[in-house]
Amino acid sequence: MGAGGGSRLGQLFLRSLLFLLLAGPPAPRPAGGQLRYAVPEELEHGAFVANLGEDLGLDLSTLSARRFRIVSRAGARQHLEVNLENGILFVNERIDREQVCEAGGTCLLHLQLLVESPLELYRVEVEVLDINDHAPTFPWQEYVLEVAESAVLGARFPLESAQDPDVGTNSVRTYRLSPNGFFSLEVQTRSDTSKFAELVLERTLDREQQRTHRLLLTAFDGGVPERSGTAHILITVLDANDNVPVFDQPSYGVSLPEDAPAGTLVIQLNATDLDEGPNGEIEYSFSGHAPLRVRELFHIEPQSGQVLLKGPLDYERTSLHELYVQAKDRGPSAVAVHCRVLVHLLDVNDNAPEVTLTSVSTPVLEDAPPGTVIAVISVLDRDSGDNGRVSCEVSPDVPFELRSSFRNYYTLVTTQALDREVVPEYNISITARDMGSPALLTRSTLTVPVSDVNDNAPRFLQPSYSVYVMENNAPGASICSVSALDPDCQQNAYLSYSIADGHIHGMPVGTYVSINSDSGHMYALRSLDYEQIRSFQIQVQAQDAGFPPLSANVTVHIFVLDQNDNAPVIVSPMPRNGSVAMELVPRSARPGYLVGTVSAVDADAGLNSRLSYQLLQATDFTLFSMAPDTGELRTLRSFLEQDATRQRLVVQVRDGGQPALSATMSLLLSVVETMPQTFSDFSEFSLPAEPSSSSPLTLYLLVSLGSISFTFLLAILILTAIRCRGERCSHGGDGCLPPCCRCCPSSRHSSDGLKTSNLTAQPPAGTTAATCLDMPGGGPPGYCYKVCLGPESAQSDFMFLKPCSPPRNNEKDSGKQSQPGQHLQVSKQIKQPNTDWLTPSMQRPALKRYQIQHCGYRGSAWKG
Secondary structure, three states, X not given: OOOOOOOHHHHHHHHHHHHHHHHOOOOOOOOOOOEEEEEEOOOOOOOEEEEHHHHHOOXXXXXXXXXXXXXXXXXXXXXXXXXXXXXXXXXXXXXXXXXXOOOOOOOEEEEEEEEOOOOEEEEEEEEEEOOOOOOOEOOOOEEEEEEEOOOOOOOEEEOOOOEOOOOHHHOEEEEEEOOOOOEEEEEEEOOOOOEEEEEEEOOOOOOOOOOEEEEEXXXXXXXXXXXXXXXXXXXXXXXXXXXXXXXXXXXXXXXXXXXXXXXXXXXXXXXXXXXXXXXXXEEEEEOOOOOHHHHHHEEEOOOOOEEEEOOOOOOOOOOEEEEEEEEEEOOOOOOOEEEEEEEEEEOOOOOOOXXXXXXXXXXXXXXOOOOOEEEEEEEEOOOOHHXXXXXXXXXXXXXXXXXXXXXXXXXXXXXXXXXXXOOOEEEEEEEEEEOOOOOOEEEEEEEEEEEOOOOOOOEEXXXXXXXXXXXXXXXXXXXXXXXXXXXXXXXXXXXXXEEOOOEEOOEEHXXXXXXXXXXXXXXXXXXXXXXXXXXXXXXXXXXXOOOOOOEEEEEEEEEXXXXXXXXXXXXXXXXXXXXXXXXXXXXXXXXXXXEEEOEEEEOOOHHHHOEEEXXXXXXXXXXXXXXXXXXXXEEOOOOOOOOOOEEEXXXXXXXXXXXXXXXXXXXXXXXXXXXXXXXXXXXXXXXOOOOXXXXXHHHXXXXXXXXXXXXXXXXXXXHHHHHHHHHHHHHOOOOOOOOOOOOOOOHHHHHHHHHOOOOOOOOOOOOOOOEEOOOOOOOOOOOOOEEOOOOOOOOOOEOOOOOOOOOOOXXXXXXXXXXXXXXXXXXXXXXXXXXXXXXXXXXXXXOOOOOOOEOOEOOOOEOO
């Protein structure tokens, strides 16, 4: 059957080599804006096809990094491949043109080449050229013909055509018949350029002379080298059956929709035979060389000649079916006649478009500019005409659009700036719809996540924070927590907290508070004191970990709450020499007589500094009362003869805190008949002013100035006393002279006067007794001076005495009395007072110098 020698592989190699020598190397040919190459079939793996890298102008060094590749539909065979090192397109597996392209005509392989960064798409067509790798073959190795001996000269007997899968010149070109004396061969050409042979009777047959004839039929193709196939023909000479069936026409054409169901009548064939009886009964059947595919799809009723549809049709696979039907009567020496039926399939819109995501570049950065390519999408509809025309679109509510670069190829690009914080992910619905009626569509969903960039600064939950901290807090305790949000994600949303540099009362802010950089919890590093610092503010910064980092600031106001941690301090009256305070009360005092006012201060604030006064103990509770708010001590009734002359009171000052703190003092009241002109322990103390920011410096200045003044005054008094002693010795007197001491005519009288005063100092043991001195020329008349000297004493107490005038009523002359001053040194441990709850009459300067006015003259006394 087949011609040629040697192995099939060797022949294939020689034919391919000869084809390449004759055709030359494949060169790219432009075809509608794309590259086109030609390559013969049956090349071995690795055979060169084209240099795509050079033809496309690509940088060969970046092909691998840009992922240069051929994209194909899932399940499709990859006949060709690209070498990423040199950009050469080569044969990946053997290409059999007859398998790749079942139908005749041009066989094209459509390649889609994709390269990324940036995303580019190229289309390449490779035409698979046919080589003569198949020899013609006949349906049977031997044909059996029955010819009546009565057959007329010129009678024609069609023979089954030889089949050659090759195309063009490589297909069947002609037939030859072995030499004989009865039959000749004529080669006929069909409309599709295919060839078939007919035997023509040249001599009259005589069954009695020769009953059979054996012939050899050879079919030749037009390939180089030429290939051929043979079949034997056995002709049996029969007795005469004078008439043969005749079809209405030699060829029939019919159109049939591809979705026609099984059993559909395709065509009704009709052949006639002029004979009668069995010689005129016709049977229809397929010719012997009808393809197996035709026999699977169609069926012929032998008696009626109806051609029926047997299997499903597919226009996309084959649009034309060629049926060869023969008709033969039942008589002896029956001769079969043939006709051709061409079944043209009509395309039906029975294939929905196919959407293929060729390449997807996700995720996409949210700051990607409009026009950024996200994906390459290919659509395919196997229908033809309008049924195969496809339009592709995306939903209008997404910031993406489709742009068509080639037919049935689209690129998905962005149309506007994206914002991951608004939409972190897009589900893009891609709809492919054909133009058929009714139209078919396919929807595919593409998920495009948006990648975050650091485009959002942190934002605190509150515009500012107010924190209230109780004083005396434990160092290291948490005082508050700040929190910020960053709508970004991953490291762009990771926040760290810090405190901005600054100072609080001259100290770095870092010595007061600290913050946990991860959680935002703030901690106090020291115990806060409300009396030293009542409020301060700090700046907290939240910074993300993006690049570049973004930050935000917030102000945290910290208010220190007062705690009742300071007991009241009594500042008036002050006890003498660490003992009880003393005061004189005239026996003639009426009810409501103001004995004095107890003044106290509390360094706390609010209710913690609101003071109340009460008498805890008293010699006689019916005699005195104390105002709880002002601390004024007054008499409740007049003194009686049986009342004790010395009244001892214990006063308690209590604040309003919880728990309340208090202070007590003892007060000794002496009831006298006449009130001397002397100082009272109830000095007019006022509360110190609020400390300013420069209070330490002011205190140092005041202490220095007071020390200098005190030293200077002390020197003057000592000099004056020495001078007085000298003058006394010079006069030789030991009493008060009338010109100098009219109020004290004798020492006894002076002693009595001193006994009535509550300012009588009790000198320590070893000191001199009180002496009334005459001050010649130095003292005005009507004044008495008393000097108490203590040689062993290390400090001096100064007492300024009033004139020895008769006592006056406290209530009537209180406005005319001289205002004695006292110099008080308050311990440094006592905090500055709070004046929130003091009455206006008490808010006067607290510390006054010791001074006394004596009718325009001043005297001084000391004890040593």
